[in-house]
Amino acid sequence: MDPDSDSNSAASHVSATPPRTPKPKPLPKAKPKRKSTPKSEHPPVPAPSSDDLPITTLHDLPPITHRPSSSSYDSHRSTSFSTMFKSRRPSFDPSDLQSIADPPPPKQPPPSDRVDPSKIHPNWIPSSAPPELPPKRLRFSSEGNFVRLNINGHGRRRSFKTRGKGKKSMRFRRRSSKTRTEAGGGNEVEKDCLEEEGLDLENSEMLARTSSCDLVRIEEAVVAAREVPSEGNLVELLRLVYGYSSFREGQLEAIQKVVAGESTMLVLPTGAGKSLCYQLPALILPGVTLVVSPLVALMVDQLKHLPPVIPGGLLSSNQTFEEASATLDRLREGKIKVLFVSPERFLNTGFLSVFGDTPIISLVAVDEAHCISEWSHNFRPSYLRLRASQLRAKLNIKCMLAMTATATSQTLQEIMRALEISPTNLIQIRQLRENIQLFVVSSENRLKDLLMLMKTALLVDKQSIIIYCKFQVETDIVSKYLCDNNILAKGYHSSLPARDRSRVQEFFCSNKIRVVVATVAFGMGLDKSDVDAVIHYSLPESLEEYIQKTGRAGRDGRLSFCHLLLDDITYYKLRSLLYSDGVDEYAINKLLCQIFSDGIHQNGHFCSLVKESASRIFDMKEEVLLTILTQLELGDVQYLQLLPQLNVTCSLYFHKTSPVLLSIKDILISTIMKKSETKQGYFIFDITTVANCAGTTPTDLLNKLQNLKSMGEITYELKDPAFCFMILMVPDDYCSLTSHITKWLSEVERSKVQKLDEMFQVATFAVKECPKVECSGTMHTPCIQKKILNYFSRDNHTTFSNDVCTKMGQSSPFLHADIKVFLQSNSHVKFTPRAIARIMHGIPSPAFPSSTWSKCHFWERYSKIDFAVVMKAATLELMNFDKKRG
Numbered sequence: 001m002d003p004d005s006d007s008n009s010a011a012s013h014v015s016a017t018p019p020r021t022p023k024p025k026p027l028p029k030a031k032p033k034r035k036s037t038p039k040s041e042h043p044p045v046p047a048p049s050s051d052d053l054p055i056t057t058l059h060d061l062p063p064i065t066h067r068p069s070s071s072s073y074d075s076h077r078s079t080s081f082s083t084m085f086k087s088r089r090p091s092f093d094p095s096d097l098q099s100i101a102d103p104p105p106p107k108q109p110p111p112s113d114r115v116d117p118s119k120i121h122p123n124w125i126p127s128s129a130p131p132e133l134p135p136k137r138l139r140f141s142s143e144g145n146f147v148r149l150n151i152n153g154h155g156r157r158r159s160f161k162t163r164g165k166g167k168k169s170m171r172f173r174r175r176s177s178k179t180r181t182e183a184g185g186g187n188e189v190e191k192d193c194l195e196e197e198g199l200d201l202e203n204s205e206m207l208a209r210t211s212s213c214d215l216v217r218i219e220e221a222v223v224a225a226r227e228v229p230s231e232g233n234l235v236e237l238l239r240l241v242y243g244y245s246s247f248r249e250g251q252l253e254a255i256q257k258v259v260a261g262e263s264t265m266l267v268l269p270t271g272a273g274k275s276l277c278y279q280l281p282a283l284i285l286p287g288v289t290l291v292v293s294p295l296v297a298l299m300v301d302q303l304k305h306l307p308p309v310i311p312g313g314l315l316s317s318n319q320t321f322e323e324a325s326a327t328l329d330r331l332r333e334g335k336i337k338v339l340f341v342s343p344e345r346f347l348n349t350g351f352l353s354v355f356g357d358t359p360i361i362s363l364v365a366v367d368e369a370h371c372i373s374e375w376s377h378n379f380r381p382s383y384l385r386l387r388a389s390q391l392r393a394k395l396n397i398k399c400m401l402a403m404t405a406t407a408t409s410q411t412l413q414e415i416m417r418a419l420e421i422s423p424t425n426l427i428q429i430r431q432l433r434e435n436i437q438l439f440v441v442s443s444e445n446r447l448k449d450l451l452m453l454m455k456t457a458l459l460v461d462k463q464s465i466i467i468y469c470k471f472q473v474e475t476d477i478v479s480k481y482l483c484d485n486n487i488l489a490k491g492y493h494s495s496l497p498a499r500d501r502s503r504v505q506e507f508f509c510s511n512k513i514r515v516v517v518a519t520v521a522f523g524m525g526l527d528k529s530d531v532d533a534v535i536h537y538s539l540p541e542s543l544e545e546y547i548q549k550t551g552r553a554g555r556d557g558r559l560s561f562c563h564l565l566l567d568d569i570t571y572y573k574l575r576s577l578l579y580s581d582g583v584d585e586y587a588i589n590k591l592l593c594q595i596f597s598d599g600i601h602q603n604g605h606f607c608s609l610v611k612e613s614a615s616r617i618f619d620m621k622e623e624v625l626l627t628i629l630t631q632l633e634l635g636d637v638q639y640l641q642l643l644p645q646l647n648v649t650c651s652l653y654f655h656k657t658s659p660v661l662l663s664i665k666d667i668l669i670s671t672i673m674k675k676s677e678t679k680q681g682y683f684i685f686d687i688t689t690v691a692n693c694a695g696t697t698p699t700d701l702l703n704k705l706q707n708l709k710s711m712g713e714i715t716y717e718l719k720d721p722a723f724c725f726m727i728l729m730v731p732d733d734y735c736s737l738t739s740h741i742t743k744w745l746s747e748v749e750r751s752k753v754q755k756l757d758e759m760f761q762v763a764t765f766a767v768k769e770c771p772k773v774e775c776s777g778t779m780h781t782p783c784i785q786k787k788i789l790n791y792f793s794r795d796n797h798t799t800f801s802n803d804v805c806t807k808m809g810q811s812s813p814f815l816h817a818d819i820k821v822f823l824q825s826n827s828h829v830k831f832t833p834r835a836i837a838r839i840m841h842g843i844p845s846p847a848f849p850s851s852t853w854s855k856c857h858f859w860e861r862y863s864k865i866d867f868a869v870v871m872k873a874a875t876l877e878l879m880n881f882d883k884k885r886g
């Protein structure tokens, strides 16, 4: 995985993240001048990482032992959620907690409120650092919905002691309709419903009892809403489950459509309550609701926020085999109503087979649905898998709910086409939240200006502030600078240990940290209602990103303040980095030749591309390779089928029987021996090569190795993470396929650049041209809102407009001369025009990493000149240079 990428996220292939640094190339001969490229974080909804595309996925799903005998409506009805809710709850161990360095240790709560039952429910996930130190080990009557998730990758286990004795001796008596009217305020009333029989109950057990009482009412309301999904019945259910008295705009309509089985496109502003639009239907609909989410962090957060009566689970590659098995077992037993999965999960045949032919999925909710569209700010290739036709064919899914807060008209059209959503089922609330005030200030010295801003009357007394930076290094610099100036601030970015990150988030959420200086990694799914201010220390890459981040503020409806510090340097840097994913026709052609082995590979042949070496050879980021492979799978013609990623180089050691004897008994071993290199007593082979020769699949081959290992015959090690696929059709015409893919990728690139230009233009307009009729000082809410609304309602975003101010230089007197010198001084290196332009812009790439090339004299020298101009000059000079050399 890209070391710069968010550990539990997946990077958009078009993100500005500098790539991993492969093996250094020979040093250029130019004068050394060290400049490092800062690590940037990915845009809000990045693309797949090893997290969601597990490397060792072969065993990530256990074999299917049995399936529910019936998946009919009635069979699901019979698994009432009150049965599901009879779940054991986890106890957590205080010794697992460690205090975070800076914030004060959490106060020990008074005995009366030691346990907040409302915070412990079946979807509780033990993070490595729960916010409050519990006074004693809590015991719960059952474990039920608890999801074991190795979020932090430590593989650590907790023990969950259970105690069931309270259950039998409890008797419930239903009382008349005293219920809570607001979330969290109902415990007293709930206790009224219980009749105790001399038990000294712990708070948690009290919760179990009170919940059971509520459950009966909720179950009745569910049945009523299922029979007649009228506003009255749905509001009653809303009140019982969430404590809210009414729906927000768009919610009721969306829920009614989904419950009626109609696929729906829902566009609601950030914080407007989209989650509720799949949660309530999940309760009402008979089967499982699959929620497709782009990030593990987001899934975890949403799972935590599920109401206790909706048992949830998630499947993530962070989980161990046992954890994933436990989730799947609960799924088979009908104990999960909402299952969070990544889009890559749809690659996994093990996962797909859990559902078999039986129509037990009632709804697929696609969160951050804009990822489906390449014209969105966060296109993610694996979302292409979420096409209505594919989902219907593979999982018999008929109803889909697509949700987003940030989609242009163009993006919406594409989502609706992919998911076959009728235009009549588009629910769109375009308004921007009134309680967010938008400020822009032009800044020559962002650190100083930020400090001044923090000391202004607007912010000085604010309790909760997020400062967003683009680069990880900036979060360290800014937080240190603020601390040095007596403003306590904590940094947050994806390279921090997971434990520290979760603590910063938890302490921020409980108002123990006032200021967090973060990259985009902070805030995915952050639903802290009382964030007072969001400051953009770096320019966002698009208006979509701007809205997402400002949307973290004022979710409780209170007036909140969003400031943007505008500077040209960040703009130049971001614009350059947007070119880090581009590829040339020549490289794509070379890649296609390798994929199809110049036509040698037949249909049905298994192949692999080792990520690191392929990335270096073709000078393409791993994410770009994956994008191209996905396009070959899901484009107009299906040339290949992607398989789960694997480590494809296997080193095999024999322990009991000799290899020769074993190979007589086992054809697989004899194939391995034929196709292996031997080294000091062990055998090295390529998994896909052996699978092809043995006439098996790579997955089956690994399963067989696993069996031999469990018998003590062998041990083995796997390395070299690779994209694996099966050839389905060899293209007739490589040239036209190459130019088709090149054109598509370059349009995606142009669209990203245009989005940045438009963001820059809006901010520049605010500081330089705003007539200040409605705006005043640095406050530009009216003019920015108008521009944003116009942007999102505009029809054609793929028409690249020349009106967008680029601020980029279009020529330079020394450009050609410098390229000539550069080529002469590096005559031993083979360049492409793009590689030269990248070096001139200071953009690292897999074949030209910054560790080597940032020492070059010309590194970043032309970052203020349009990339296309530099590339054109490089093309010309490269041709001249080659001509001269003959």
Ligand SMILES: Nc1ncnc2c1ncn2[C@@H]1O[C@H](COP(=O)(O)OP(=O)(O)OP(=O)(O)O)[C@@H](O)[C@H]1O
Binding pocket: 244, 245, 246, 247, 248, 251, 268, 269, 270, 271, 272, 273, 274, 275, 276, 405, 525, 527, 551, 555
């Ligand atoms: N009808 C309602 N009445 C009151 N509060 C509500 C209602 N619906 C949702 N909420 C609350 O609004 C908050 C935001 O909801 P949610 O997280 O679903 O927003 P979202 O639209 O998914 O936002 P984002 O796009 O930023 O993730 C939650 O705390 C939720 O409980």
